[in-house]
Amino acid sequence: MSNECKPDLSRRRFITGAVGAVASLTVAPGIFLMQTTAQAGTKPGARWGLLINTNVCGDCNACVTACHKENGVGSMNRPTTDAQWIRKVEITDKSTGHTRSLPVMCQHCEHPPCVDVCPTGASFRREDGIVLVNKHTCIGCRYCMMACPYKARSFIHEPITDQLPHAPRGKGTVESCTLCVHRIDQGQRTTACVEACHSEGNGAMVFGDLNDPNSEISRRLAEYGGTAIRADLGLNPGVRYQGL
Amino acid sequence: MSQLRLILSAMLLSGAALVLSGCGQVEAPQMMQARGDQCVEPVDVMRRDHMQFLMHERDEAVLFGARTAKHSLVGCIDCHVSATASRDDPSSHFCLNCHSFNAVRMDCFQCHADKPANDQHFHALNPHGPGYGFESATDTANLAQDLETIIALETQKQ
Numbered sequence: 290m291s292n293e294c295k296p297d298l299s300r301r302r303f304i305t306g307a308v309g310a311v312a313s314l315t316v317a318p319g320i321f322l323m324q325t326t327a328q329a330g331t332k333p334g335a336r337w338g339l340l341i342n343t344n345v346c347g348d349c350n351a352c353v354t355a356c357h358k359e360n361g362v363g364s365m366n367r368p369t370t371d372a373q374w375i376r377k378v379e380i381t382d383k384s385t386g387h388t389r390s391l392p393v394m395c396q397h398c399e400h401p402p403c404v405d406v407c408p409t410g411a412s413f414r415r416e417d418g419i420v421l422v423n424k425h426t427c428i429g430c431r432y433c434m435m436a437c438p439y440k441a442r443s444f445i446h447e448p449i450t451d452q453l454p455h456a457p458r459g460k461g462t463v464e465s466c467t468l469c470v471h472r473i474d475q476g477q478r479t480t481a482c483v484e485a486c487h488s489e490g491n492g493a494m495v496f497g498d499l500n501d502p503n504s505e506i507s508r509r510l511a512e513y514g515g516t517a518i519r520a521d522l523g524l525n526p527g528v529r530y531q532g533l
Numbered sequence: 534m535s536q537l538r539l540i541l542s543a544m545l546l547s548g549a550a551l552v553l554s555g556c557g558q559v560e561a562p563q564m565m566q567a568r569g570d571q572c573v574e575p576v577d578v579m580r581r582d583h584m585q586f587l588m589h590e591r592d593e594a595v596l597f598g599a600r601t602a603k604h605s606l607v608g609c610i611d612c613h614v615s616a617t618a619s620r621d622d623p624s625s626h627f628c629l630n631c632h633s634f635n636a637v638r639m640d641c642f643q644c645h646a647d648k649p650a651n652d653q654h655f656h657a658l659n660p661h662g663p664g665y666g667f668e669s670a671t672d673t674a675n676l677a678q679d680l681e682t683i684i685a686l687e688t689q690k691q
Contacts, residue, residue, distance in 0.1 A: 330599035415598060423595050424644055450620075452646045454607045459644030474598050 336418035337468055338499040338527035339483070340506045340515055343391045346493035352392050353377060355485030359469065361453040365446075372443035372458075374466045375482060380533075389533065392482065392494070395420055395441040395466035396518065396526030403433035403442065412463075418499070418527050419468045429461040438519050441465045468496075468527075499527060562634040565627055569612045573603045583609075587641075606641065611649045620647045 356362070356375045364371045375394040381387070397420045403412045404420065411427035414420045422433075422442075434442045442465040445458060452458050455471040469480035479496050486494040497506030509515075515529035572579055574586075586604040593599040602608065613627040620642050623629035629647075632639055 330593070330597040413596065415596070417598070421595070425591060425595065448643070452644065454610070454646040454650050457644040457646070462644070470598070474594075474600050 331415055331417040332498075333416075334500055335498045336500045336527060337473060338397065338418065338497065338506060338529065339394075339468075339480070340495040340497075340509055340529045340531065341391060342493045342495075342531045343389045344493075344532035345491045346389075346391055347491050348377075348390050349490045350377060351485040351489040352482035352494065355481045355489075356394075356466070359481035360456040360467070361451065361458065363451070370444075370446050372445060372464060374443070374464070391530060391533070393439060393441070393518070394482070394528065395437075395468075396439050396524070396528040397466075397468060398527070399525035401524065402436040402438065406432040406436040408432065415470075417473070419470055419473070420465075421467055421470065422463050422465065424457060424459060424462040424464070427462040429463065431463060433463055437465075438522055438524075562624070562630050564630060565613070565615065565625075567612045567627075572612075573608070606645055610646070614648050616649050616651055618648050 353375050360374060362372050362374055375392050377390055378393045379388055379390045381389075397414075397418055399414075399418070401412070401414055401420045404414055407413075408430060409426045409428055411423045411425075412420070412433045413423060429444065431444055434440075434444060442463050444463050445460050448460045449458055456467075458464055469477075469482075472480060483494045483496040486492060495506045495509060497504040499507060499510075501507060502511070509531075510529060513531055515531050516533050517524075517526045517529060518533075574582075587606055587609075590599075590601065590604045591606070593601075594605070609628075615625070618626040620626060620629060623633040626647065628639070628641075
């Protein structure tokens with residue numbers, strides 16, 4: 290289950306991101322002309338994931354609203370084509386009538402089908418397990434949307450003008466949940482949906498490092514277990530559910 | 534005959550010289566003042582190589598999450614572009630002003646925000662900005678909300 294692929298450290302990565310070294314130019318003691326910090330990039334050995342407890346998740350919509358606000362995803366008043374990074378899904382057991390409501394977003398698979406089918410390599414999986422679209426190389430063919438068993442991806446059909454600085458979005462590219470990669474790269478350890486779920490919702494979501502046995506998410510998974518949606522596909526998603 | 538040719542060519546030359554003398558230097562566009570004291574690189578380096586920095590580091594940032602305070606497009610915009618600038622009016626926008634003058638089309642702003650989130654936004658290296666000194670993840674990590682710590686504290690309380 291957890292034989293994670295570890296990509297080789299390329300020569301370029303080694304040179305540019307090997308050390309968190311501070312290069313500075315000093316004029317006089319204590320006065321810096323310019324100071325830069327070469328940042329190492331993704332946290333080594335990490336695999337970010339989410340754990341959603343559907344026993345606690347109610348019929349609120351806080352995660353969806355927070356996600357779309359955080360990333361500037363607005364509606365064009367065309368529900369069939371509006372971008373959707375996260376959605377609430379209601380499932381009912383027909384025999385008992387028992388219902389569950391749960392948020393579904395990009396599941397950040399270890400073996401993502403969207404990456405397999407992408408003809409330009411724009412759909413990729415970062416070393417820390419986050420599956421992203423490199424919009425610089427995305428040609429908008431939408432193969433990844435077809436391949437994704439979770440229907441997690443959206444296509445932008447119309448020109449957009451009010452993007453947020455940390456969340457570039459543009460016509461002709463595919464997008465999906467980024468696991469709030471802008472926050473993770475800043476060193477924050479929570480996503481907009483998880484934050485909203487704790488402040489406004491029922492506290493059903495946990496974000497954390499699945500590879501760190503001492504993280505809250507790993508401890509909860511070790512204690513109570515968790516299932517993946519469509520586990521039969523063997524994609525090993527980073528988003529896990531409890532109570533399904 | 535050859536004299537006539539000589540006179541004609543002399544007239545043509547002097548005419549051309551007259552026309553040329555009428556043309557002054559093309560006036561460069563008025564660039565707006567940046568909101569910092571100093572750019573991340575010397576001005577001549579930025580004028581010549583800014584596209585190389587942006588192109589090279591965008592791949593580092595997107596593919597490997599290696600985001601540096603220097604050479605980030607958001608950082609450029611934070612200092613150089615006013616929060617009231619608009620891509621529809623290139624003369625109000627630092628990047629578009631020069632790009633439209635030089636007739637170099639760029640498509641950064643089809644996806645990227647063309648202005649800072651608000652007036653208080655400065656480059657992380659700008660000493661006037663609130664982000665100064667917190668330019669990398671290693672620094673902001675201490676300030677950032679660590680959900681796991683919060684949860685651990687909450688469970689301790691209960």
